[in-house]
Amino acid sequence: MTATDNIFENLRLELRRGCLTLAVLAQLRQEYYGYTLRKALADLGLEIDESTLYPLLRRLEAQGLLASEWREEEKRNKRFYRLSADGEQIFGQLLEEWQAINASINATINNTL
Amino acid sequence: MDLLDRYLQAVKKHLPWQRQDDIIAELKANLESQLEDKEAELGRPLTALEADEWIKQLGSPIQVAAAYQPQRYLIGPAIFPTYWYVLRLATLWCTVIYSIVSAVQIFSGGIANGNEVLEAVLRLPGALITTVAWVTLIFAVIEYGITHSQTKWVPMVPPAVAWSPGNLPSFVKDPVTGKKPRSFAQAVAEAVVEFFLLVWLLLIPGHPWVLLGPGALYLQGSPFQLGPVFMQFFWCVVALSVFQLGWRCLDLARGTWQNPRQAQKNVMQVVGLIPLVLLLTVPNHAAVVLKHPALDQVRYGVTLNTINQGIYRVALIIFVIALIQTIVDFVKLGISAYRKRVGAI
Numbered sequence: 001m002t003a004t005d006n007i008f009e010n011l012r013l014e015l016r017r018g019c020l021t022l023a024v025l026a027q028l029r030q031e032y033y034g035y036t037l038r039k040a041l042a043d044l045g046l047e048i049d050e051s052t053l054y055p056l057l058r059r060l061e062a063q064g065l066l067a068s069e070w071r072e073e074e075k076r077n078k079r080f081y082r083l084s085a086d087g088e089q090i091f092g093q094l095l096e097e098w099q100a101i102n103a104s105i106n107a108t109i110n111n112t113l
Numbered sequence: 114m115d116l117l118d119r120y121l122q123a124v125k126k127h128l129p130w131q132r133q134d135d136i137i138a139e140l141k142a143n144l145e146s147q148l149e150d151k152e153a154e155l156g157r158p159l160t161a162l163e164a165d166e167w168i169k170q171l172g173s174p175i176q177v178a179a180a181y182q183p184q185r186y187l188i189g190p191a192i193f194p195t196y197w198y199v200l201r202l203a204t205l206w207c208t209v210i211y212s213i214v215s216a217v218q219i220f221s222g223g224i225a226n227g228n229e230v231l232e233a234v235l236r237l238p239g240a241l242i243t244t245v246a247w248v249t250l251i252f253a254v255i256e257y258g259i260t261h262s263q264t265k266w267v268p269m270v271p272p273a274v275a276w277s278p279g280n281l282p283s284f285v286k287d288p289v290t291g292k293k294p295r296s297f298a299q300a301v302a303e304a305v306v307e308f309f310l311l312v313w314l315l316l317i318p319g320h321p322w323v324l325l326g327p328g329a330l331y332l333q334g335s336p337f338q339l340g341p342v343f344m345q346f347f348w349c350v351v352a353l354s355v356f357q358l359g360w361r362c363l364d365l366a367r368g369t370w371q372n373p374r375q376a377q378k379n380v381m382q383v384v385g386l387i388p389l390v391l392l393l394t395v396p397n398h399a400a401v402v403l404k405h406p407a408l409d410q411v412r413y414g415v416t417l418n419t420i421n422q423g424i425y426r427v428a429l430i431i432f433v434i435a436l437i438q439t440i441v442d443f444v445k446l447g448i449s450a451y452r453k454r455v456g457a458i
Contacts, residue, residue: 033142033143033146034139034142034143035142035143035144035146035147036146038143039150049172050143050144050147050171050172050177051171051172051176051177051180052180054139054140054143054180055180055181058136058181076142076145076146077138077142078139078142078143078146079138079139079142
């Protein structure tokens with residue numbers, strides 16, 4: 001990997017990090033367990049590694065943004081997650097922020113083209 | 114699936130013990146669902162090779178477990194600038210205090226012996242490492258406290274944060290020389306060199322060969338010896354070296370190493386003339402004397418006179434050059450101050 005590739009990869013990961021949180025919160029307005037959430041996001045075009053998504057769910061739950069419960073489904077115990085009340089509020093704020101940033105970036109790009 | 118169980122067991126070993134069962138149960142449920150989907154897609158169980166590939170793609174057990182750990186630092190970014198600042202001060206003051214204490218210990222027993230000085234120098238790295246270790250340990254404990262108490266540690270922000278724009282040092286530009294300001298590494302290197310120069314000077318009385326090389330043996334066997342003025346000259350140079358070292362250390366401690374004040378240089382230039390004045394004002398220019406004047410005066414009197422005249426002339430030339438340089442620098446300083454004053458009006 002060249003130095004330029006390295007820089008790109010680091011910037012890409014930085015860019016994705018915040019977006020993934022937003023995507024996960026958005027998707028968890030509906031209840032999912034880890035694997036089905038990963039599939040749902042992949043179907044929408046957002047591939048996330050297991051080693052990124054599952055710990056992220058834990059962190060968001062520890063921050064109080066997600067609520068979870070163990071439940072049996074298809075003869076297997078699974079941990080289901082969904083957005084908590086605090087999570088919904090913060091998701092709304094983050095969404096506004098993201099839309100504003102997105103609009104600004106689009107305007108900047110269109111301006112300079 | 115045996116391979117999956119073995120994999121999860123390996124991951125479990127690296128997880129925080131309070132949550133490992135919970136995390137492994139969840140991870141197992143997720144991975145088993147994924148495996149079922151894969152097998153359903155293929156319409157058959159995975160072969161050993163495919164299972165191996167799949168598990169490998171999940172990542173090494175340590176990496177997977179690490180993602181569940183909170184980010185940990187020995188000294189985190191919040192307090193690192195303070196740590197670095199304190200570390201610099203601590204190592205600097207350790208060197209200064211250690212040097213003073215060692216000098217007092219060595220010279221309280223009479224004139225320095227070279228071995229004692231060398232031993233003191235060789236003990237310095239140990240003292241510095243101990244200082245660095247203590248500072249690091251204390252900051253690691255603070256970091257642990259901050260991480261585990263979730264407190265806002267306002268006092269732990271670097272002192273630089275408690276600033277006011279009015280206290281900022283005046284802007285320094287050097288358009289004439291265009292020189293880059295001295296880096297911290299350069300300033301430290303200069304202080305270290307100054308320190309070793311001092312050590313070298315202190316070794317001279319006990320081990321003249323460090324100055325004269327094989328000439329020390331010749332001097333020992335010759336009828337001549339250095340006169341008492343040379344000891345005064347020597348201690349003057351030592352005092353200058355200590356003064357210079359102290360000043361450099363002060364610059365480092367105050368954070369003013371980038372652009373040392375011109376006044377410092379001028380003071381050093383003037384004080385640097387004192388040892389030369391000592392040499393020049395010795396009665397009869399008797400810098401070198403005979404070991405046994407009563408016996409050797411007739412035989413070596415002329416040679417002695419030639420040597421002393423030579424020393425006097427060399428000292429005089431150096432003195433004149435240094436004096437001219439000092440006067441020129443003072444004139445430049447005066448012109449610069451005048452221009453600033455006129456510019457301000």
